[in-house]
Amino acid sequence: MADLGKVLSGTEMGATIRPGLLGNPEGVEEIPRYRLPEEGMDPRSAYQLIRGEIDLDGSARLNLATFVTTYMEPEAVQLLTESAEKNMVDKDEYPQTAAIEQRCVTMIGHLWSAGDAGSVIGTSTTGSSEACMLAGLALKRRWQQRVQGTSAGPPNIVFSSAVQVVWEKFANYFEVEPRYVPVTADSPYLTAEAAVAACDENTIGVVPILGVTYTGAFEPVQEIAAALDRLADGGGPDVPIHVDAASGGFIAPFLDPELAWDFRLPRVHSINSSGHKYGHVYPGLGWVVWRSREFLPDELIFKVAYLGGEMDTFGLNFSRPGSQVLLQYYNFLRLGWSGYRRVQSELRRVADYLADEIAAIPGLEVVSGRGGLPVVAWQQAIRSKPAWDLHHLSAKLRERGWQVPAYPLPEALADRLIMRAVVRNGFRSDLAEIFVQDLQRAVADLDALPSAPPPVRSAAVFHH
Numbered sequence: 363m364a365d366l367g368k369v370l371s372g373t374e375m376g377a378t379i380r381p382g383l384l385g386n387p388e389g390v391e392e393i394p395r396y397r398l399p400e401e402g403m404d405p406r407s408a409y410q411l412i413r414g415e416i417d418l419d420g421s422a423r424l425n426l427a428t429f430v431t432t433y434m435e436p437e438a439v440q441l442l443t444e445s446a447e448k449n450m451v452d453k454d455e456y457p458q459t460a461a462i463e464q465r466c467v468t469m470i471g472h473l474w475s476a477g478d479a480g481s482v483i484g485t486s487t488t489g490s491s492e493a494c495m496l497a498g499l500a501l502k503r504r505w506q507q508r509v510q511g512t513s514a515g516p517p518n519i520v521f522s523s524a525v526q527v528v529w530e531k532f533a534n535y536f537e538v539e540p541r542y543v544p545v546t547a548d549s550p551y552l553t554a555e556a557a558v559a560a561c562d563e564n565t566i567g568v569v570p571i572l573g574v575t576y577t578g579a580f581e582p583v584q585e586i587a588a589a590l591d592r593l594a595d596g597g598g599p600d601v602p603i604h605v606d607a608a609s610g611g612f613i614a615p616f617l618d619p620e621l622a623w624d625f626r627l628p629r630v631h632s633i634n635s636s637g638h639k640y641g642h643v644y645p646g647l648g649w650v651v652w653r654s655r656e657f658l659p660d661e662l663i664f665k666v667a668y669l670g671g672e673m674d675t676f677g678l679n680f681s682r683p684g685s686q687v688l689l690q691y692y693n694f695l696r697l698g699w700s701g702y703r704r705v706q707s708e709l710r711r712v713a714d715y716l717a718d719e720i721a722a723i724p725g726l727e728v729v730s731g732r733g734g735l736p737v738v739a740w741q742q743a744i745r746s747k748p749a750w751d752l753h754h755l756s757a758k759l760r761e762r763g764w765q766v767p768a769y770p771l772p773e774a775l776a777d778r779l780i781m782r783a784v785v786r787n788g789f790r791s792d793l794a795e796i797f798v799q800d801l802q803r804a805v806a807d808l809d810a811l812p813s814a815p816p817p818v819r820s821a822a823v824f825h826h
């Protein structure tokens with residue numbers, strides 16, 4: 363990443379832009395890159411200048427790195443542009459947007475097996491990161507209430523070392539000791555036994571992931587909950603669970619309805635998910651839902667004006683876009699349960715197809731399992747010793763426009779490099795076939811090199 367100081371002082375790139383002939387704003391010779399231009403320009407020219415620059419970004423369609431939605435239907439885009447001015451916090455000015463947010467919370471609670479309509483409480487957020495922070499704060503505040511007046515030590519929170527960076531941030535920003543349970547080759551996710559072993563009376567919560575960002579695996583929430591039940595029944599601490607279902611929250615209910623990972627388990631107090639991942643909404647939208655009001659401490663709730671009265675809000679931001687919430691509701695109405703199931707099933711089918719084809723490429727080994735998120739992760743076969751590594755393969759695929767990152771696994775497995783392709787809405791089976799052909803060709807080209815290629819700059823950390 364560019365040095366922030368350099369960017370801010372304007373020394374990283376030329377300090378001015380010369381627009382050139384095409385798209386040249388009338389009479390404008392040079393535009394400062396890092397200072398507000400003295401004069402403005404006509405809207406078309408401003409549009410063309412920016413459009414020309416962002417064309418250099420990769421193609422969203424060929425971006426297999428991200429979980430975040432890169433395609434919505436034209437009607438959804440129309441709704442987005444028609445509601446772009448709505449501020450989610452202005453409940454009084456936009457009461458119907460506020461009402462739709464509440465409807466979505468209730469629908470999502472129902473999707474996650476909450477009881478009757480209206481029993482859950484929750485909110486939309488800018489993404490799962492904000493949702494996780496809010497859920498973590500509620501856990502911390504409830505623990506503080508519990509230990510008030512005692513000589514309790516500092517709070518801690520338990521998750522596997524494969525958690526997304528948001529939990530590292532939460533622990534850092536809100537001063538909670540993060541207890542990482544290392545993932546290993548034998549247990550690549552949080553096990554019930556290891557989770558319980560990491561808990562003590564100051565554990566504010568355990569956070570299983572549905573599913574793991576690296577491999578898509580669902581952590582065994584039900585087993586973890588049962589083990590924590592036994593811990594509490596045996597006189598040990600009574601530790602709640604928050605499920606980070608950033609991606610799986612919109613996959614498991616449709617593809618694995620028999621899997622008990624949600625509010626069916628009384629120990630699960632709250633769940634977050636990203637509407638902008640498998641909820642199929644453009645960024646940024648997240649959701650966090652508590653099983654009932656009692657699990658969200660009152661002091662964390664603020665009131666805003668609503669239809670002449672007041673409405674509860676809980677969030678890190680004040681102003682934020684309301685349009686994404688409307689897009690979520692659009693998807694709920696447009697797809698319904700059966701539509702979501704159809705789309706998610708197709709994504710899993712494409713992921714299974716990719717896994718089979720990649721497993722058949724000599725020298726590559728698939729490391730993600732069946733089920734879980736529709737993602738495929740692979741590594742170089744342990745026994746094969748080619749002169750190239752997955753960074754070379756990633757760079758080779760980039761020549762065709764595919765963006766597929768290579769990155770190390772967390773801590774204990776950090777010497778293992780993997781590549782991961784996320785199957786998202788819009789990555790149809792015809793594209794998947796072309797991808798497989800390109801991958802086969804890239805491996806063959808690298809194998810045919812007469813000597814080892816020079817090293818490729820690696821992404822030190824990859825968080826998605």
Ligand SMILES: Cc1ncc(COP(=O)(O)O)c(C=O)c1O
Nearest residue numbers: 489490491526528575608636826
């Ligand atoms: C498990 C998990 N938690 C949290 C996040 C953060 O989500 P967001 O990008 O919606 O803030 C991600 C993002 O990939 C994730 O995979």
